[in-house]
Amino acid sequence: MKYAIAFDIVDDRKRYRAVKVLLEYGYRVQKSVFEAFLSSEALTECAEKLKKIIDAKVDSVRFYPLCRDCETKVAVMGIGTSVEKADYIIL
Numbered sequence: 001m002k003y004a005i006a007f008d009i010v011d012d013r014k015r016y017r018a019v020k021v022l023l024e025y026g027y028r029v030q031k032s033v034f035e036a037f038l039s040s041e042a043l044t045e046c047a048e049k050l051k052k053i054i055d056a057k058v059d060s061v062r063f064y065p066l067c068r069d070c071e072t073k074v075a076v077m078g079i080g081t082s083v084e085k086a087d088y089i090i091l
Helices: 012-027 040-053 068-072
Strands: 001-009 027-032 034-035 058-067
Touching: 001 012, 001 040, 012 034, 012 040, 012 068, 040 058
Parallel strands: none
Antiparallel strands: 001 034, 001 058, 027 034
């Protein structure tokens, strides 16, 4: 399933570490927003890694599932492109 992942992390170092984790799973579409295609296992794994980084008292990370119908209705204004799922991987 495709997810939009948004974060608000106060500490610069923690924010950098969270971005590194999110880049393992998806693509940065804005400074604090990523899009990713995640299986339920990958979603759990990503969330667990982020949970170890953030301070739950001051930081937040949100995973928004995008259903297929919603995915087709995403509008992009300005710079940036839509992130599409590839049916193949080039190694």
